[in-house]
Amino acid sequence: MQFKILKKDGFARNAIIETKRGIINTPVFMPVGTNGTVKAMTPEEIREIGYEIILSNTYHLYLRPGHEIIKKLGGIHKFINWHGPILTDSGGFQIYSLASLRKITPQGVEFRSHIDGSLHFITPEKAIEIQLALGSDIMMVLDECVPYPAEKEYVKKSLKLTEDWAKRCKDYFEKHRNDQALFGIIQGGIYEELRQKAMEGIVKIDFDGYALGGLSVGEPKEDMYRVIKNIAHLMPEEKPRYLMGVGDLMDVLHAVEHGIDMFDCVIPTRNARNGTLFTSQGRISIKRSEFKEDNSPLDPDCDCYTCRNYTKAFLRHLYMCREILSMRLNTIHNLYFYCRFFEKMREAIAEGRFQDFKKQWIPVLEKNFS
Ligand SMILES: CO[C@@H]1O[C@H](CNc2nc3cc4c(=O)[nH]c(N)nc4cc3[nH]2)[C@@H](O)[C@H]1O
Numbered sequence: 001m002q003f004k005i006l007k008k009d010g011f012a013r014n015a016i017i018e019t020k021r022g023i024i025n026t027p028v029f030m031p032v033g034t035n036g037t038v039k040a041m042t043p044e045e046i047r048e049i050g051y052e053i054i055l056s057n058t059y060h061l062y063l064r065p066g067h068e069i070i071k072k073l074g075g076i077h078k079f080i081n082w083h084g085p086i087l088t089d090s091g092g093f094q095i096y097s098l099a100s101l102r103k104i105t106p107q108g109v110e111f112r113s114h115i116d117g118s119l120h121f122i123t124p125e126k127a128i129e130i131q132l133a134l135g136s137d138i139m140m141v142l143d144e145c146v147p148y149p150a151e152k153e154y155v156k157k158s159l160k161l162t163e164d165w166a167k168r169c170k171d172y173f174e175k176h177r178n179d180q181a182l183f184g185i186i187q188g189g190i191y192e193e194l195r196q197k198a199m200e201g202i203v204k205i206d207f208d209g210y211a212l213g214g215l216s217v218g219e220p221k222e223d224m225y226r227v228i229k230n231i232a233h234l235m236p237e238e239k240p241r242y243l244m245g246v247g248d249l250m251d252v253l254h255a256v257e258h259g260i261d262m263f264d265c266v267i268p269t270r271n272a273r274n275g276t277l278f279t280s281q282g283r284i285s286i287k288r289s290e291f292k293e294d295n296s297p298l299d300p301d302c303d304c305y306t307c308r309n310y311t312k313a314f315l316r317h318l319y320m321c322r323e324i325l326s327m328r329l330n331t332i333h334n335l336y337f338y339c340r341f342f343e344k345m346r347e348a349i350a351e352g353r354f355q356d357f358k359k360q361w362i363p364v365l366e367k368n369f370s
């Protein structure tokens with residue numbers, strides 16, 4: 001995997017990540033395809049909107065249908081019919097946020113599946129073995145995603161475990177190395193000095209890219225912003241920087257300003273299914289009665305399939321009827337909006353006007369009619 005910086009504008013930067021399955025232009029947004037599908041979308045529609053990489057989850061695919069089955073059937077790209085780059089999260093978050101009866105031991109983590117309650121034990125080596133079997137282009141180490149709030153002492157202890165696991169992931173990967181990439185994850189809660197220490201330890205192990213974990217887990221925004229401001233630009237400059245689980249476009253602006261390159265979040269897809277839509281006039285909730293007879297397109301400045309062919313009145317009607325088409329048309333628009341936002345942000349960085357771009361968008365992103 002190659003990472004080439006094209007243009008810097010302060011700490012913000014445009015870069016390309018070259019993988020064997022294609023080029024990724026950063027700053028990049030990765031739509032979430034937890035079970036191997038970006039909900040309600042076909043892979044062709046995701047590609048047509050302009051996405052270059054999607055995220056999938058090791059935890060879910062391991063539990064169902066199972067990584068051996070996917071491997072036997074030709075790997076994840078063939079299985080889900082997406083032939084561009086795929087990043088798989090290791091399960092480090094899903095085990096804590098979804099599974100039950102978790103027991104974290106120095107060897108690995110024991111948990112019960114949220115699907116059928118079956119008992120599982122995942123070690124760092126197992127987490128890499130699963131991702132190797134899936135064949136994802138970018139793999140994540142198994143980490144402990146420290147919940148919020150967490151005492152400083154707990155975070156400190158957890159960092160030791162996460163660093164030990166990162167080393168074991170790297171060692172296992174080196175023994176079974178192929179052309180997949182492996183990213184390290186920096187934890188440390190909301191404590192800068194612990195974040196700094198974690199970063200030194202993880203960077204020493206040497207990875208293809210580095211993620212900030214343990215954020216967007218319910219902590220106050222100002223804490224997340226402070227950690228990003230103090231740590232992001234100190235992460236290795238010549239490697240991709242990935243902020244996991246973010247985000248809200250206001251948070252994206254802050255993170256890009258401090259040097260973050262990669263993002264993933266359920267917001268555009270999950271909110272679409274709940275009728276919350278992002279437009280150039282601000283965020284709206286399509287179920288509002290004011291749209292009952294509104295014959296105008298969802299967003300006059302958007303040329304996505306939804307905005308070119310349907311009215312707010314019809315989108316509201318579909319939502320009120322809980323029609324499947326509502327989920328599809330809303331998701332098409334929100335993903336299109338996110339993709340164009342990132343495209344315009346890269347153009348702004350290329351022309352050295354990121355700060356103007358940020359100033360222009362903050363008032364729009366603050367407008368909320370949901
Ligand atoms: C704002 O949306 C909610 O919050 C989640 C996104 N927030 C988030 N924080 C994360 C942290 C980690 C981490 O520390 N380690 C690993 N391995 N993966 C992670 C994945 C993460 N995703 C969405 O799922 C949604 O529920």
Ligand SMILES: [Zn+2]
Pocket residue numbers: 298299302303304305306307308332333336
């Ligand atoms: Zn649209």
